[in-house]
Amino acid sequence: MKKVEAYIRHEAFEPIRMELLSLGFPSLSISEVKGSGRQKGITERYRGAELTNYLRPKVKLECVVADRDVQTIVDTILKHARTGAVGDGKVFVLPVEESYRVRTGESGEEVLQAHPDPAAATT
């Protein structure tokens, strides 16, 4: 099991989510984060005084998948998140020791599988 952790632009998220869903990976989390990197900050002028903000808003996308699926996930993210400009973000792949499904208590790789019928799962 691996965790894919990607820091991406906001506008990249929706295309990634839609493609992952169509590939059978509906389970993921995102958070609004702020970070700094090579991308420059934004300078705000407030009543004549300047304030430079070096932290830019990004989306952090997290997704735990089986080892064999990691490359699919990473490729999907790279495909949609790349604009070619500084500030596209980064993707990290981390090892995961164990996973549990809270509702049933089952553990192991099978909890990562999507419900066979996602529509039924939401009812």
Place this chain on the structure above:
Amino acid sequence: MRRSSTVRAAVLGLAALLLLPGAALADTFDAAGKGLPDSVGINSLWVIVAGCFVMFMQAGFAFLEIGFSRGKNAGTVVAKILTNFSIAAILYWAVGFAFAFGGATGHIIGDTGFFLRDFGDPQKAFPIMGLSDATIESKWFFQFVFCAVSLAIVWGTTLERIKFGVYVIYAVIFSALIYPIASGWVFGGGWLQVNVGMQDFAGSTAVHLIGATGALAALLLLGPRRGKYGPDGKARAIPGHNMPLFGLGVLILWLGWFGFNPGSTLGALDGRFTEVLLVTQMAASAGVLGALLTARLKTGQIDIGMAGNGAIGALVAITAPSGYVAPWAGVVIGFIAGIIVPLGVYAIDRKLDDPVGALTAHGLCGVWGTLSCGLFTLPSLAAYNAVGKPGLFYSGSFHQLGAQALGVVTVFAFVFAASYGTFWAIKKTYGLRVSADEEDAGLDISEHGMYGYPEQFIPIPELVGYGAAPHVATPAPQPAGAAAVSTTQEVTA
């Protein structure tokens, strides 16, 4: 780049303004100390109070638009409202009021009374205004705030993507030429009012349809916000960030309408204005209920935004007939406007990105309200106002309905052509739209260099040394509590 071209546009516009008032130096305020009759004071007082209500509608438009925008485009609305209101005031004083109300009745464009004086007796310069003895300054103020309302309506369709300089350029053309000419035809003693007998008591057409027509012209050239229409062409919701602010805006506008319609009597002595207010309130109430009911039947949802838009749509619709119809007719007119609002918004949203629903509330409901005079106008009130004939339901004649329709079509055609031409010229020279990157970042930071909600974007800016310019690395000690208020390091004098 952006900043400098915006500034240049503003400077050029203001310079043009300041060249004009040479003729106004001869101005003298001559009302004071003349021993005017009491009626002048009483009527002027009501007109000024009503005008202040209408001025407050600017706050209503600001909050309505801010509520329906995303948080990254909140601050720009404030700057826009203040700028437009100020430009309109100076131009409407200089030339607008004269174009709208000056000169002989039945005019195409007024030609006397520039700067409110025209070197003569203001009562003679504005003969159509002789129906009320309120002072000319009070009447000017009342008509100017109408112009400012009409201008504010224009920008409802353009939120979140238009360049700030466009506001400045179009505001000059609109408040000096487009609005005065078209509104003068309808209620400034122009040919539609005098020769055709078109009834528009307070401006369903002359204020609201004019604004919405400008909004349509701008929208057609501007295009939708990024992401409004998906790759499949289907409309997607871009929810506004603050429904409570939207609600506050609606209620302020509603309050403003108690000046808008009842104030259009331009006098208080015969108590007519209280009847107009009653009709106005009946329509607004029916509009809220009609819109809620229609939205509920169409979507199964008790729609907060539609409740507010229903009130606005009904108030727009009753603006023309408020001085001509009975209270029961106000309920009917408002309720139908309330039905029009959700249906219009659903239909328009499929093709045109109108973030606040201005095309429906001010456009479609403005047309409906104007036409409704042709149905519901009471014989006694047509005679009282000395404009037009009774409506179809009283006279059995389609005459008045035809007059109303002619007025709507003429005003729409003129304002659309003039506005489309203006926006087209702006698009070809200065540009209408910010870049895609600037739109994504939001107009607050890209057009104004500052956020409407700094804390959302800048973490703990008051931390010493954090992100501050070098010269404030060791800030002067501030009084307790001040640091939490200031969002930036300001050097105290």
